[in-house]
Each structure stands twice: as C-alpha cells, then as structure tokens.
Amino acid sequence: MTEFFFYHLEKQRLETVLPPLLEKSLERGWRAIVQGSSEERIEALDAHLWTYRDDGFLPHGTWREADTAHRQPVLLTVEAGNPNAAKVRFLIEGAPVPADAAAYERIVLLFDGDDEAAVSSARIQWQAAKERGFPVFYWRPDAAGRWVRRE
Numbered sequence: 750m751t752e753f754f755f756y757h758l759e760k761q762r763l764e765t766v767l768p769p770l771l772e773k774s775l776e777r778g779w780r781a782i783v784q785g786s787s788e789e790r791i792e793a794l795d796a797h798l799w800t801y802r803d804d805g806f807l808p809h810g811t812w813r814e815a816d817t818a819h820r821q822p823v824l825l826t827v828e829a830g831n832p833n834a835a836k837v838r839f840l841i842e843g844a845p846v847p848a849d850a851a852a853y854e855r856i857v858l859l860f861d862g863d864d865e866a867a868v869s870s871a872r873i874q875w876q877a878a879k880e881r882g883f884p885v886f887y888w889r890p891d892a893a894g895r896w897v898r899r900e
Contacts, residue, residue: 750851750882750883750884751850751851751852751853751854751855751856751883752854752855752856752883752884752885752886753855753856753857753858753874753875753878753883753884753885753886754855754856754857754858754885754886754888755858755860755871755874755875755885755886755887755888756770756857756858756859756860756888756889756896757860757862757868757871757887757888757889757890758859758860758861758862759862759863759889759890760890761890761894763794763841763859763861764794764797764801766859767783767794767839767841767859768797768798768801768802768807770839770857771783771798771807771823771839772807774823774836774837775807775822775823777836779835779836779837779854779855780821780822780823780824780833780834780835780836780837781822781823781824781835781836781837781838781839782823782824782825782826782831782833782835782837782838782839783823783824783825783826783838783839783841784826784827784828784829784838784839784840784841784844784847785825785826785827785841785842785844786827786841786842786843786844787827787842788827790841790842791811791812791825791826791827792811794825795809795811795825798823798825807823808821808822808823809821809822809823809824809825810823810824810825811824811825811826812824812825812826812827812828812832815832818832818833819832819833819834820833821833827844829847829848831847831849831852831853835853836853836854836855837853837854837855837856837857838850838853838855838856838857839857839858839859840856840857840858840859841859842867843860843866843867843870846858846874846877846878850878850881850883851883856878856883858871858874875887886898887899887900
C-alpha cells in the first residue's frame with residue numbers, strides 16, 4: 750500500500766533536502782518523479798541537481814524531453830502521469846496528489862513550514878490521504894537537523 754510521507758521543512762531549503770531523498774530512492778531501486786507547480790521552479794531544480802555536489806550529480810531529465818522521459822531514473826515535471834514508471838512521487842510547492850496515488854510505493858510531500866498556506870494545504874492533503882486509507886507519516890527536523898518521525 751502506498752505510504753504518504755510529509756516532510757515539514759523548517760529553516761531548510763528544498764534544494765538541500767530533496768537531493769538526499771532522491772538518492773535514497775535510487776538506492777532502493779526506485780525511479781522517482783518530482784512534480785512542482787511552476788516551470789521556473791522545475792528548471793531551477795534541473796540545474797541544481799547537476800551541480801549540487803562536487804563529486805557527483807543526480808541523473809535526471811525533465812518532462813520537456815518526452816522522447817527520453819521513460820528512461821530517466823528521476824523525472825522533473827509539472828504534469829500528471831508517470832512516464833518513467835516511478836515508484837515514488839515527490840510533490841513540491843503545492844503540487845496536487847495524483848489521481849493514481851495508489852500506483853506508487855510512496856508519495857512524498859515536502860512543504861515549507863514558514864508558509865502558512867503550504868502548511869494548511871499539507872494538513873488538507875494529510876487528512877485526505879488518511880480518509881483514503883493510506884498510511885501517513887510526518888517527518889520534522891530535530892534540533893540537530895536530523896529527520897525524526899513524529900506522531
């Protein structure tokens with residue numbers, strides 16, 4: 750059954766949090782989709798994932814490369830659908846939960862704790878996932894910045 754993970758970003762930037770989560774997904778053998786709601790944000794992430802580490806990068810592509818999207822281990826998009834057969838879908842900046850949520854191993858919602866609208870939206874999505882019978886998990890950083898699952 751699809752698990753829903755909610756990551757409450759506090760004093761953290763998405764650009765810092767997302768790459769390690771994507772790396773862990775790839776280590777599990779999962780393909781991933783990152784869905785945002787603005788092309789500008791996805792383009793910025795595209796550039797960032799090539800350069801965020803001095804010793805490597807995350808192999809990925811964007812929805813604009815329709816002819817090769819199915820081969821990408823990580824696909825960045827603003828659209829619905831699952832062209833790369835991803836097992837995990839990351840939702841950023843308020844991207845909607847996909848209608849086919851049950852087709853994934855995991856849905857990961859990352860939201861900005863300093864943005865009241867984002868927090869409110871995450872609460873609504875949490876409740877909707879629970880009502881649909883999905884297991885939901887809430888992650889928040891501790892004082893040292895490590896992710897801790899909270900109840």
